[in-house]
Amino acid sequence: MTLTSTTTGTTVVVSGAAVLLPGTDTVRALADGPSPGGAPVEPADHVGRKGLRYKDRATQLGYALTAAALKDAGLLGEDGLTVPAPSTGIVASSNFGNLDTVARALDTIREETVTATSPMDLPNASSNVIASSAAIRYGLRGPNLMVCNGETSGLDAVHWAATMIAAGRAERFLVLGVEPDNDVVRRLLGGRHAIDGGAALVLESAAAAATRSATVRAVLGPYSRGAESPDGPGRRWELPGHLGSASGACGVLQVAAAIGWFDSGRREPVRAVTGGADHDAGADLLLLAPEALRPR
Template sequence: MTGRATVVTGVGLAVTGLRTAADLLSTDPVEPGAGPSPDLTGRHMRHKDRASRLALRAVEQALDDASLAAESTGREHTTLATVVSSNFGNLDSVCEFTDRIAEHSTAALSPLGLPHVSSNAIAGWIAIRHGLRGPNLTLCSGRTSGLDALVWAATLIGAGRADAAVVVGVEPDTGPVRSLHGPGRRVLDGAAAVILESEAHAANRQAIVRALIDGGCHSDSVDQVVAAIRTAARPPRLWLTPADVLPEFGSPIRVLDLTRRLGECSGALGVLQCVAAVAQLDGGDRNPVYATCSDPHGDEAVTLQLRAPHAAASVSAGSRVGNHELDLEER
């Protein structure tokens, strides 16, 4: 993926019905409207769409978790990038503006509200709120978008464009999103955030490393990932992947599909998977954890591997992002 090792030093979660990252590993049903809701109040939350408010809450937790909040010692010497993954994030703002144009013409629009319809609005609010002056971008690449965002963040760090990156996956449960998915289709209402850093930067500030990202691969199908896992010298105990494109695996590996509990996660899925993988490693798992996102037809799959920082051996993907080969053998 890059020439510099990338590590996870913080995670944050703002998902209706969940309290902690470890809750992602549970199979208990999350009933719509039940359980705790993220606190989206405060002056900095005003005049923002729901996706931006969810993302801001998750980022706040992740920065605190990584000891990279604005008041943290040494933060002023850190260049932080912002990478957001969301396919439907500010759809409600876009629909509101288009409805207003249809009813009253463009003369009814307020110039102050136009920035809200930009697909990069969420990333912009995050950077403004926390003073993040590094590269700032948003990915809207479908179901693989969350893992794509993590790969892009690692690439920015590896290229020396940033010391660390705030990676956010967010999808809101709003009227326009529900209408787009159709009646009876459950959708995620929440955000997940991950702090990535170069290994050297984390060591210099004596940060607690929660996980190492060992590789990112694009493959033509989930079948290629299945074949690689079957022959891996050190197979995972946990594989995070949507089950609707997964063939029968027939092994003791636990396959966890977050969409079964949370609904359609779209662009947030990959970042949620990363947070769940960190929770698994926090629990003492020494084996790598795999996260895979794929399109609904299974024509493309993106896979990341995460491992505990103190694991005895490194597990690395043999191909770089963009190749169509997968080699997950232990080195």
């Protein structure tokens, strides 16, 4: 079985992961299945209150997830990043993201003209606000990309991060998948709620991870994209329905759950699958246990 997730022959690994969902803040708990009734995530409990004011819910959650994943990978210390800033990029995935900010700004413009809009709101109306805000706060000076293309968005974000690593754009990427829950999102979802949280991963080339003696948590295998996701070997994980729509965070959560299984000692491959039959396209990513890196 090939270990390369790209056509250039580069092996990409996961060296860090974080999860923040109501009642769930570890990858193992995610893999085992979060229980109903968990308390909402409070970003200030994870990153403090400084810098959260005037930021939308998705960006606040993104701050907390980014910090947790970077720390888990050994990349964030008391003085900031422990690696050169240009060596680390970010790819964020969110389909609902700052929708509430955009809707509020549009309502204000329609009802009171543009002069009534808040100078605090308008910067947050950028489609890239989650990725750019996390990059600015944590000094990630590598490539910066926001993906918001439906059900496959999270796995696409993982794929694009791996592709840019293989292309030499940066040695590692923070991959963030987050979806907020609010009235605007619920109207879009026909009354259903979103997860109000998400997951974050740190992807690195195997060589970069080895150079800094990082712990490899999983190895990315082949990735495919098409009208239907193909069947294949590998355990699969699904988010419990009571948590709501994961949308753009779904694929990132699936990878985080796979890491939870590997961390608990399970070694069978895991298949992350999003989209497919009921959607326009599907995405399929195979994840292998860390031992897949060892010579045979």
